[in-house]
Amino acid sequence: MTFLPFTRPTIDEETIAAVGDVLRSGWITSGPKVKEFEAKLSEYCGGRPVRAFNSGTATMEVALRLAGIGPGDEVITTPLTWVASAGVILAVGGRPVLVDIDPVTRNIDLDLIEAAVTKKTKAILPVDLAGLPVDRDKLYAIATRHKLRVIEDAAQAFGSHWQGKRIGMLGDFVSFSFHANKNITTGEGGALVLPADIDPALAERLRFQGVTRHPDGGMDVDVLGGKFNLTDIAATIGLGQLKQLEAFTRRRCELALRYFENFDKLAITDLLLPLRDFRNSNWHMYQVLLPTAVDRGAFIAAMKARGIGIGVHYPALHLFSLFRHQGFKEGDFPQAERVGGQTVTLPLFPAMVEADVDRVSCTVADVLKSAA
Numbered sequence: 260m261t262f263l264p265f266t267r268p269t270i271d272e273e274t275i276a277a278v279g280d281v282l283r284s285g286w287i288t289s290g291p292k293v294k295e296f297e298a299k300l301s302e303y304c305g306g307r308p309v310r311a312f313n314s315g316t317a318t319m320e321v322a323l324r325l326a327g328i329g330p331g332d333e334v335i336t337t338p339l340t341w342v343a344s345a346g347v348i349l350a351v352g353g354r355p356v357l358v359d360i361d362p363v364t365r366n367i368d369l370d371l372i373e374a375a376v377t378k379k380t381k382a383i384l385p386v387d388l389a390g391l392p393v394d395r396d397k398l399y400a401i402a403t404r405h406k407l408r409v410i411e412d413a414a415q416a417f418g419s420h421w422q423g424k425r426i427g428m429l430g431d432f433v434s435f436s437f438h439a440n441k442n443i444t445t446g447e448g449g450a451l452v453l454p455a456d457i458d459p460a461l462a463e464r465l466r467f468q469g470v471t472r473h474p475d476g477g478m479d480v481d482v483l484g485g486k487f488n489l490t491d492i493a494a495t496i497g498l499g500q501l502k503q504l505e506a507f508t509r510r511r512c513e514l515a516l517r518y519f520e521n522f523d524k525l526a527i528t529d530l531l532l533p534l535r536d537f538r539n540s541n542w543h544m545y546q547v548l549l550p551t552a553v554d555r556g557a558f559i560a561a562m563k564a565r566g567i568g569i570g571v572h573y574p575a576l577h578l579f580s581l582f583r584h585q586g587f588k589e590g591d592f593p594q595a596e597r598v599g600g601q602t603v604t605l606p607l608f609p610a611m612v613e614a615d616v617d618r619v620s621c622t623v624a625d626v627l628k629s630a631a
């Protein structure tokens with residue numbers, strides 16, 4: 260039986276051929292393909308300015324700098340996310356202020372945000388875990404009330420919607436990732452949707468060593484920039500992926516629906532399924548919470564022995580040494596700790612077939628039965 264990983268990118272032959280053309284063209288780093296990719300992303304986001312970066316992490320770091328976040332500033336985010344969400348706040352000298360999650364959505368609990376706002380709070384950095392969007396109406400009402408900027412970590416939400424509008428069309432800063440595991444990929448990469456008050460040229464300088472080139476061949480550097488530019492090789496993969504986005508998202512929804520149907524039939528006691536959202540989510544991941552009595556490590560090993568890859572997204576980040584050293588401790592965010600301790604990500608990617616979903620569902624049931 261072939262091994263089924265928890266995710267795998269789908270790259271079509273047309274894209275592979277287009278990458279070959281770029282490699283033969285003599286121009287492989289940032290150039291015309293990046294501009295074309297940015298134009299297509301901007302079109303996707305309703306005409307808002309978009310700039311591409313070489314990772315979602317770099318994208319968010321630049322967004323924080325553009326938002327004016329620096330030493331002493333507090334940024335509110337969730338403990339149940341990839342470490343980069345809080346890491347970038349530290350990287351610009353800010354202080355991550357964590358707020359527990361809502362156990363239903365597994366996203367930041369919006370009702371707990373206002374109690375965490377202080378005089379030093381500058382921004383909220385919400386995360387759309389598994390592609391399920393945070394309630395944008397409620398989020399922006401809070402941000403407006405407290406005059407906070409929002410940096411949407413929409414790394415997992417490319418293709419998701421809020422009230423019929425694509426994520427990226429609305430809001431303040433919106434950051435996407437095109438890491439190999441995301442719904443569309445450039446290998447590594449990211450993109451930032453910019454609000455109207457931010458100069459895209461500054462985003463470009465922060466992305467590339469702060470450089471402004473003059474027509475006479477000279478240049479100036481007026482700000483400390485990074486080395487965060489996307490290559491034309493990567494942008495070409497992204498252009499090919501964008502064409503498939505709708506088909507990818509549709510397929511993910513179909514497969515997620517089949518998981519629900521299977522698990523409803525199997526009726527496994529204490530297995531907690533994700534929120535059934537077929538209006539907004541792009542089904543970036545299908546995550547279930549294991550019964551408390553089940554040892555996750557043993558479950559993952561048993562699934563692997565039966566040829567199925569299982570992911571963990573994510574252990575609550577405040578329990579990592581880096582954050583414990585900042586004063587966070589066990590018990591600070593009980594919901595995030597509980598979900599982070601029991602969550603497993605089942606295989607879900609567009610190239611899967613129904614039989615794969617059925618095999619995973621039955622194997623989960625078998626493994627849990629033998630663990631009981």
Ligand SMILES: *Cc1c(COP(=O)(O)O)cnc(C)c1O
Pocket residue numbers: 314315316317340341343344386412414415436437438447448449
């Ligand atoms: C993937 C991801 C990132 C980081 O993106 P990279 O492209 O890997 O740097 C940040 N936040 C979340 C929630 C992610 O899933």
